[in-house]
Amino acid sequence: MSSSESQDPAAASEVQLSKKAAKKEAAKADKLRRRQEIAAASAATANLSVDEDDPLAANYGDVPLVELQSKTPANVDDWTPVEALGVALENKTVLIRGTAQTIRPVGKKMAFLVIRDDYFTVQCLVQAQPDTVSPQMVKFAASLNRESIVDVEGVVTIPTAPIKGATQQVEIQVRKLHCISRAMPTLPINLDDAARSEIEIEKAIQAGEQLVRVNQDTRLNFRVLDLRTPANQGIFSVQSHVSNAFRQFLLSEGFREIHTPKLIAGSSEGGASVFRLDYKGQPACLAQSPQLHKQMCICARFGRVFEIGPVFRAEDSYTHRHLCEFTGLDLEMEIKKHYFEVMDVVDRLFVAMFDSLNQHCKKDLEAIGSQYPFEPLKYLRNTLRLTYEEGIQMLKDVGVEIEPFGDLNTEAERKLGQLVLEKYGTEFYMLHRYPLAVRPFYTMPCYDNPAYSNSFDVFIRGEEIISGAQRVHVPELLEQRAAACGIDVKTISTYIDAFRYGAPLHGGFGVGLERVVMLFCGLNNIRKTSLFPRDPLRIAP
Amino acid sequence: MSSSESQDPAAASEVQLSKKAAKKEAAKADKLRRRQEIAAASAATANLSVDEDDPLAANYGDVPLVELQSKTPANVDDWTPVEALGVALENKTVLIRGTAQTIRPVGKKMAFLVIRDDYFTVQCLVQAQPDTVSPQMVKFAASLNRESIVDVEGVVTIPTAPIKGATQQVEIQVRKLHCISRAMPTLPINLDDAARSEIEIEKAIQAGEQLVRVNQDTRLNFRVLDLRTPANQGIFSVQSHVSNAFRQFLLSEGFREIHTPKLIAGSSEGGASVFRLDYKGQPACLAQSPQLHKQMCICARFGRVFEIGPVFRAEDSYTHRHLCEFTGLDLEMEIKKHYFEVMDVVDRLFVAMFDSLNQHCKKDLEAIGSQYPFEPLKYLRNTLRLTYEEGIQMLKDVGVEIEPFGDLNTEAERKLGQLVLEKYGTEFYMLHRYPLAVRPFYTMPCYDNPAYSNSFDVFIRGEEIISGAQRVHVPELLEQRAAACGIDVKTISTYIDAFRYGAPLHGGFGVGLERVVMLFCGLNNIRKTSLFPRDPLRIAP
Structure with missing residues (x-):
């Protein structure tokens, strides 16, 4: 692609037929220049597919590396x-950059490309025509590998019949086609296979057809x-x-965003599920949550804080809902008197979030739903609150016995979710006053009753996503509780000391970003819902 | 504090004198209830300072723990x-919660408290008066430790003379005073000392006085x-x-926020400055930046992404500007043709950020400046861009010789910052086309010229804060460059493979949040500017 073209790529296509001679000359000069550049370009771009004897060769081909090395600034609006x-x-000349999603040659004179850009696709026709599109250009188009990146001018x-294989209901009559980056000929995953829903696969099976199912x-x-x-x-x-x-x-509610350290001396909140490492000769670990430090920010009179950051759990959990690294959404706040003040924030925050998702992410939710169909989440304007005792009573009423001072297992959580949905019409609710x-x-x-606690969990579709509570702000009680839970108080002494300098009443919660989305x-x-998930068996890519 | 008071704390002070008897009765009942509660309360709250023979005892004292355990919901608007x-x-009864910053008894009948809440302080007077404030209450006020948290009603x-020791120009005539959380009597740091500017200390020295300087x-x-x-x-x-x-x-510019893994197989981008750990039996390390994964998101056709998250550097740097863990602000984006497209984003982003800080953080910047005086940052509406060659020429012109294909050291960076400020009137500029x-x-x-690169650094006040560049999107060249830089290509094979499936032209940059603020x-x-900094010698608190 010459630099003059790139400055105004639309102009070239408006050239009159009478200017044919001049155009040929320009193409010739361009070809010469390209030859020189090709010679100069690195081995990486050796597979140029341009037929150098084609007078229309400037209209297509692999873009040599040198052109992609910030040689000339672009007007991105082109x-x-x-x-x-x-x-x-209609009838306008446009330049688009996108991914060649499908390439379908029809004989030697015609090839269809579907170009993808974000959620959108457009059908492009490369058809041999005297003076604009050479048969070599059609051949070049047909030779592109799927998922290559191209500039199409x-x-x-507007076609007479609706276009089935693309989102946009226009077609582009291609005049220029340049490949920016070639994909390898055979990809490890076929995108069509990866994008297929389970329903389509099942339908095909019923029709006696076999479609590829790409496993997790x-x-x-x-x-x-x-x-x-x-x-x-x-x-x-x-x-x-x-x-x-x-x-x-x-x-908007006066919280400040904080960033607490992930490298922690000793063993964070204790327990086995901690990643240990050597920190300049000192034993250290990765924070299992920002819990201790976000509370220390409250002791530092930060008032209301939140953090979005990675949390690390070296758990041997192979479930559908556990990861060894995930993104924690954490919050801690002063309260005046009651942990309900924290639950009030959960309530308003999540209702606002769900509303916002439904309003602003329609296209995204549709894209997800068309591969993984789901019903919109049912939630109330004021989130339902049940005590843990009420919850286990509901379960008892249908014959599910729960240890009154134990925890709910996954199965019981699901069952309670069903019961709550039936009785209250919501898939989002809070359970509080846990043992x-x-x-x-x-x-x-x-x-x-010290057998219960000022704590709560929040559930979506029968699965726990949020854990929160009022915290102990009295250092003596904190020490006592830590010891009772088998934690070596010495390892968390700076944390406990933080409460000796006057400590506000406070509470907070944590929620996993990936779980909310899931x-x-x-x-x-x-x-x-994790970009590059980490579980006990996976630490790559 | 009784639950009826907490429901409407202002009401009590409007009680008529004729209701004295009723009030005494209530106080008596309250006292009885409190006694029972005190007996029930845990050891943690044993140091209650209420004189139980004082008929006005309900008006002050340490709040027993049981009252702080979410016993009654509060109306936070109280x-x-x-x-x-x-x-x-004026003349209204108010309830405030805050930190007792100073406690100053004046004889046995009076005590001044200064209560702090956020940046704001107010002077409160506890003065013995029949029927409202007992001498015991004054004694209780005087006995509070600094930094304790109190409820003051x-x-x-409006005092006749201006109040010097507080931000608010009103005084509170205290009727009730309850301590929520006691600080220990002697704090390891005195807040007054910690908040003092170097200028004040110097002034005191000149006046022959000695003030405490709290070291870092x-x-x-x-x-x-x-x-x-x-x-x-x-x-x-x-x-x-x-x-x-x-x-x-x-x-607002179409970027998506991403969260890339911090636990990485192998050795991240290589080099010695990496924290290593065992990941379920596999060698792993902490990501030195989201570089590889954010680029992989571009290969995944995310278009424009950013991340805010921790980055880990096991460097033995003991400078004023290095940490072993800091918060990276990272960005990666497709470009059409030129790395200037990335620099354009830097330009608009940072000018918008600086404008926003100056506009919305006035109070915060004042608070910082009053302890650590500084001049507002000088920056242009369109950020200055110089090539590296121009930069080293400017240095050469004043006699500073720089190796043309080496890097600038800290001293040269500072010098160039000075020269740029003198010549162009800006403390924020970009240097590009680095060796x-x-x-x-x-x-x-x-x-x-392959001795130079499509890269840039950005400087504030003569110190580098941002590093950015166009990236190599051609897998063969990437392998070649990695090998030339001494990196074992096998350890980053999934990264390099990501470019074999069609890779967009792209570029990006990274910047340290703590450096921007500093x-x-x-x-x-x-x-x-790091909440809980981590350097080679520090991993706590």
Whole structure:
């Protein structure tokens, strides 16, 4: 591609036929220049597919590396996003950059390309025509590998019949076609296979057909390809939106964003599930949550804080909902008197978040739903609150016996979720006043019965996503509780000391970003909502 | 504090004198109830300072733990923030919660308290008066330790002379005083000492006086106290604002927020400065940056991404600007043709951020400046761009010789910053087209001279804060460059493979959050802008 073209790529196609001679001359000069550049270009770009005897050779080919090394600044407005291609652009010449999703030659004189850009696709026709499109250019188009990145210049036309294989209802009559980056001929995952829903596969089986089903491990091994499916693009747009809704709500309520250290002396909150490492000769570990430091920020009179950051759990959990590294959304706040003040924030925050997702992520939720169908989350304007005792009574009433001072197992959580949905019409609710024995040492016991605690869990679609509580702010009680929970108080002495300088009443909660996305979208595996998941068996890519 | 009081704490003070008898009865009942509760309360709250023979005992004292264990929900609007205390509230009864910053008894009948809440302080007078304030209550006030947290109820009055020791120009005539959390009698750091500016200390020395100077290590050892100074409160408000300005600008330009893994197989980008650990029996390390994974997101067709998260460097750097763990602000984006497209984003993003800080963080910047004086950052509406060659020529012109294909050392960077400020009037500028040899292996070489690269650094006040570049998107060249830089290509094979499936032209940059805050505020040490800093000698608190 010559630099003059790139400055105004639309201009070239408006050249009159009378200027044919001049054009040929320009092409010739361009060819010469290209030859010189090709010679200069590195081995990486040796596979240029241009027929040098073609007088129209300037209209297509692999772009030599030198042109891609910031040789000339671009006017980025020269490119039209595929999303913007519509009937209003009829007969206009446009330049688009995108991924060659499908390449379909029809004889030697014609090839169809479908170009993808974000969620949007457009059909492009490369058809041999005297003076504009040479048969060699058609051959070049047909030779492209799927998933290669191309610049396509052409005229927008409106086809008489609807286009089935693309989102945009216009077609581009290609005049120029340049490949920016070639994909390898055979990809480890076929995108069509990766994007297919289970329903389609089942239908095909019933029709006696066999379609490829890409399993989870293969997807994760070639995650860079897997992530290109519309469903995955949707999942990570939703993920980005969840963080942002979380943050914007909290900033608007006077919270400050903090960044606590992930490298911790000793053993964080204790327990076996901690990654240990050597820190300049000192034993250290990775924080299992920002718990201790976010509370120390409260002791430092930060008032209201939140953090979005990685948390590390060296657990041997092989479930659909556990990861060894995930993104924690954490919050800690002063309270005046009661842990309900924290639950009030959960309530308003999540209702606002769900509303925002439904309003602003329609396209993303559709993309997810078309591969992994799900029902929109049912939630109330004021989130239902049940005590743990009420919860286990509901279970008891249908014959499920729960140890009154134990915890709910996954099965019981699901069952309770069903019962709550039937009785209250919501898939999002809070359970509070948990038995103290099943909560961390820093949880404040109840005023009237120390077998219970000022704590809560929050559930979406029958699975726990949030754990929160009022915290113990009295250093003596904190020491006592830590010791009772088998924690060596010496290892957390700086944390406990933080409460000796005057400590506000406070509470907070933590929630896993990946779980929120998984459960809001009704997905069946947390690995689907982590970019590059880490579980006991996987630390790559 | 009884539950009826807490429901409507203002009501009690409006009681008529004729209701004296009823009040005494209530106080008596309250006292009885309190006695029972005190007996029930845990050892942690044994040091109650209430004189039980005082008929006004209900008006003051340590709040027993049971009252702080979410016994009764509060109406949080019952409390007035100290910031809101002004002349409009004259003669009104208010309830405030805050930190007892200073406690000054005057004889046995009077005590002054200064209560702090955020940046704001108010003077409170506890003066013995029949029927409202007993001498025992004055004694209780005088016995409070600094930094204890208290609830103060009283009547707002306007003093005749201006109040010097507090921000609010009203005084509270205290009617009730309850301590929520007692600080220990002698704190490891005195807040007044920690908040003092170097100028004040110097002035005192000149006046023959000796004031305590709290050194950096002591501050960090007792960070929870140190963080309570106005300057530190300001620093971490600015930090929160920087992240948010970064994010909001990028979201508005179509970027998605991502979370890449911090646990990496092998050795991240290589080199010695990596923290290693065992990951379920596999060798692993902590990511030195999100570089490889954010580029893989570009290969996954994410288009434009950013991340805010911890990065880990096991470097033995003991400078004022290095940490072993800091918060990276990272960005990666497709480009059409030129790395200037990335620099354009840097330009608009940072000008918008600086504008936003100056506009929205006035109070915070003042708080910082009053302890650590600094001049507002000088920056242009369109950020200056110089090539590396131009930069070293400027240095050469004043006699500073730089190795043309080497890097600038800290001293040269500072000198160049001075020269640029003198010539162009800006303390924020970009230097681009760096020698390839001083950049990471994934940096794209220049089209016309492979000794240079399509890279840039950005400087604030003569110190580098941002490193960015166009990246190599051609797998063969990437392998070649990695090998040339001494990296074992096998250890980054999944990264390199990501470019074999069609890879967009792209570029990006990374910047340390703590450095941005440090340099914007002209601070002299990065440990001041990290909540709980980690350096080769420090991994606690």
